[in-house]
Amino acid sequence: MTEGQGAPIVTELRRAISAGRVLDRREQVAPFECDALPVYCERPLAVVLARNEEDVVTTVRLCRQHSVPLVTRGAGTGLSAGAKPYGRGVLLVTAPMSEILSLSPERMTARVQPGAINEHISRAAAAHGLYYAPDPSSQIACSIGGNVAENAGGVHCLKYGVTVHNVVALRIVTIEGDVMAVGGDTLSHPGYDLLALVHGSEGCLGVVTEVTVRLTPLPAQTRTLMADFASIRAASDAVSGIVRAGVIPAAMEMMDALAISATEEFCHAGYALDAAAILIIDLDGDPDEVAAELALVREVLRYSGATRVQLADSETQRALWWKGRKSAFPAIGRLSPDYYCIDGTVPRHRIGDVLEAIDAFSHRYNLRVANVFHAGDGNLHPIIMFDSREVDALDRVELLAADILEYCIEVGGTITGEHGVGMEKINQMAVQFSDLEIAQFLAVKQALDPKGLLNPDKLIPTLAHCQEYRAIRERRRESSDG
Amino acid sequence: MAEHDISAELQRSVQLALANPAGKGLRIRSGNTRGHLLPGDVTDEAIPALDTGRHTGVIHYQPDELVLRARSGTPLAELESLLAEHGQEFAAAIPQPGRASTLGGAIACGWDGPARPYGMSLRDTVLGCRMVNGRGDSVNFGGQVMKNVAGYDLARLQVGALGTLGLLLDVSLRLLPRPEFSVSRVFAVPEQQLPEWWGRTRALRPLLRGTCYLEGLLHLRLCGRERAVKAAMASLGGEESALDWRALGDLRHPFFCTDQLACVNLPPQSAFRPATGSSMVEWEGARVWVRDGDHVQLQQQAREHNGFVEVFRGKAMRLPAPAREWQRRLRNAFDPEGLFNRALYTAHFHGSEADPCR
Numbered sequence: 151m152t153e154g155q156g157a158p159i160v161t162e163l164r165r166a167i168s169a170g171r172v173l174d175r176r177e178q179v180a181p182f183e184c185d186a187l188p189v190y191c192e193r194p195l196a197v198v199l200a201r202n203e204e205d206v207v208t209t210v211r212l213c214r215q216h217s218v219p220l221v222t223r224g225a226g227t228g229l230s231a232g233a234k235p236y237g238r239g240v241l242l243v244t245a246p247m248s249e250i251l252s253l254s255p256e257r258m259t260a261r262v263q264p265g266a267i268n269e270h271i272s273r274a275a276a277a278h279g280l281y282y283a284p285d286p287s288s289q290i291a292c293s294i295g296g297n298v299a300e301n302a303g304g305v306h307c308l309k310y311g312v313t314v315h316n317v318v319a320l321r322i323v324t325i326e327g328d329v330m331a332v333g334g335d336t337l338s339h340p341g342y343d344l345l346a347l348v349h350g351s352e353g354c355l356g357v358v359t360e361v362t363v364r365l366t367p368l369p370a371q372t373r374t375l376m377a378d379f380a381s382i383r384a385a386s387d388a389v390s391g392i393v394r395a396g397v398i399p400a401a402m403e404m405m406d407a408l409a410i411s412a413t414e415e416f417c418h419a420g421y422a423l424d425a426a427a428i429l430i431i432d433l434d435g436d437p438d439e440v441a442a443e444l445a446l447v448r449e450v451l452r453y454s455g456a457t458r459v460q461l462a463d464s465e466t467q468r469a470l471w472w473k474g475r476k477s478a479f480p481a482i483g484r485l486s487p488d489y490y491c492i493d494g495t496v497p498r499h500r501i502g503d504v505l506e507a508i509d510a511f512s513h514r515y516n517l518r519v520a521n522v523f524h525a526g527d528g529n530l531h532p533i534i535m536f537d538s539r540e541v542d543a544l545d546r547v548e549l550l551a552a553d554i555l556e557y558c559i560e561v562g563g564t565i566t567g568e569h570g571v572g573m574e575k576i577n578q579m580a581v582q583f584s585d586l587e588i589a590q591f592l593a594v595k596q597a598l599d600p601k602g603l604l605n606p607d608k609l610i611p612t613l614a615h616c617q618e619y620r621a622i623r624e625r626r627r628e629s630s631d632g
Numbered sequence: 633m634a635e636h637d638i639s640a641e642l643q644r645s646v647q648l649a650l651a652n653p654a655g656k657g658l659r660i661r662s663g664n665t666r667g668h669l670l671p672g673d674v675t676d677e678a679i680p681a682l683d684t685g686r687h688t689g690v691i692h693y694q695p696d697e698l699v700l701r702a703r704s705g706t707p708l709a710e711l712e713s714l715l716a717e718h719g720q721e722f723a724a725a726i727p728q729p730g731r732a733s734t735l736g737g738a739i740a741c742g743w744d745g746p747a748r749p750y751g752m753s754l755r756d757t758v759l760g761c762r763m764v765n766g767r768g769d770s771v772n773f774g775g776q777v778m779k780n781v782a783g784y785d786l787a788r789l790q791v792g793a794l795g796t797l798g799l800l801l802d803v804s805l806r807l808l809p810r811p812e813f814s815v816s817r818v819f820a821v822p823e824q825q826l827p828e829w830w831g832r833t834r835a836l837r838p839l840l841r842g843t844c845y846l847e848g849l850l851h852l853r854l855c856g857r858e859r860a861v862k863a864a865m866a867s868l869g870g871e872e873s874a875l876d877w878r879a880l881g882d883l884r885h886p887f888f889c890t891d892q893l894a895c896v897n898l899p900p901q902s903a904f905r906p907a908t909g910s911s912m913v914e915w916e917g918a919r920v921w922v923r924d925g926d927h928v929q930l931q932q933q934a935r936e937h938n939g940f941v942e943v944f945r946g947k948a949m950r951l952p953a954p955a956r957e958w959q960r961r962l963r964n965a966f967d968p969e970g971l972f973n974r975a976l977y978t979a980h981f982h983g984s985e986a987d988p989c990r
Binding site for chain 1: 694695696697698699719742744748749752753755756765769770771772773775776777778779780781782783784785786788789791792793797808809810812830834837838839856857858859860863864897898899900901915918919938939940942951955957958959961962964965966980981
């Protein structure tokens, strides 16, 4: 692995930014070699801990001048290796820029630095009866800059939208090192919708240095239902039934038997260990509306074959049910030395089919899969359990993940709902999109980052890579058919 | 509803135009109900028109999924009737200046109605689209699912792009259940008391679908479950309002019948009193319509309030182009030959020295 010492850019970064904030010794950069998908690791040439927008501008300009790749990292909680550094590149960490700069209760907005932690924004807004709605499972640790880069979702985005629906303005440093304001306090903006373009662009188009988020009034009331089902199919049908009945719950989450047993053992939330699936449903808003919708949802759950329906009778009980759901990943981590979480989204009415297919695929590769996911918006999170010490385990995991994601495309869905493409799903981009579509993505990238220095080789594959992967896939299919 | 798929024909027209580099480019049109509200010459008969008006019909609609995918030339009114049969509606109220207003035109303009601050804007509800870009390629972005972060969000980018990035073939939009019950109330409110009212309307948020202040009267629209709306109405008081919200949203309210019409976009709860013309306030002060005003004076005043003016009727003014360089490069990335809607591009995105005025 290359040591940064002696590289001209490192010397210049040191001179321009304070020396203590430019790390290049092996032991200093090692903690930054991966994000929350440690399957992909590489030690960067240097790490810059940015304090402010000037540090970002300086770093971007020097990278451009030296033609050195630049990867931006927020809190490093990403699940698709979008923040994996390059050995010959600089890793720009915006986590130290974590201030909430201002909060306007009248305009219901908060202006924050990119390293601000998602949950801290809601905490600051609570005094004004407001909160920041998108709530990824990592919200206690993830940064808002990373949320913008991935267009992060969360449990409550069925009703309140994902990041792109809840951000009104950004400041971005372009690859030329210019600071650009996008969006603003008005509800409509002149020009192309650059806010939409930047959300989910995974740091490939610029570096976000400030985010103005829209805040939402805290609901007057939230009621939570938990329903047990004897089959996954029945639980899936109930999800569609609730939407058909004209109700949009604030959240509608599903867990299968394996996920239930793992989490129950971990945090004793009171889940039914004999259920094949459970649904946790939040209804919030005006108390009269909540009461009317509660009655409707209960009725749908009853005719969908729920074996038991419970209404949380206290805030403590609500919190406990949700604690179980939110700690499902670490709980599953206790059952297996390693786990790998994927993120396809499918039309709601196909959830049952896809879960059955996942079960069949998992037998093919002799791997266990737990499912805990955002059923309301069809966003699946199959968690593959494995032991990386087994010789071919990771290969089998990758093949199983590819089969699942490609099946999501087949039923009319997508390979990623909220975790992003990063490096992880770069192959499946070739399945979801045609060469002409990939070429249009590449044209956008080329237009805004002509030298391809910003997070290179992530999100959009090259056309050569697409053709290569499609050929491998074809051969694999032929051999499995034969 | 008429089902016509003329994708191949539309794509061929683009490819033919590409083969003629000396040509005048292409002008996209369909229902032709919005052109008169767009500064920049969209009606130049010398430029060949690409008419999507015959590209109609629903490609996919499954009520459970709350998603509709339809061809760009389909009239919005027909789509609305179909959705109503299933107790659903568009998740954003889409302005329809005429009966012939189409889905493609709505996306291209990206206008929003009175409910915009209280729910989703049109751009928020776009899930995917298929389009012919300026290379003559038919490409599909986004999809029909609620969450999708595969690749750049090039579908949402088409909202408000005025067809300058390509020709839309079809669009997938998010839907919502139709509200069970709705009412409108009206209150006589002196203008200086509006800020106080915006504090009160905040509390009505889950049910609020519109605020409109016109001629000393504040109209509020509430939608939701009957029990909840009636309870809110009882505590609110006021009289029943006869305001035609539909006409307001569709820009067909008598207020809009003038040759001099502009919209001032402002930060929410702005106390903006135009020094010129007569006004109507929407979106809790974030949108102020001004008729028969001096637009130059208005723009100066809007800037002082961190807002900007959009002219709908009258002499066009250059819009601010905060990220001009990115806009230019994006146009180039989609339409390298500058085939589509040149006049609109110059007037709305280019921000060049060329005079975009009609």
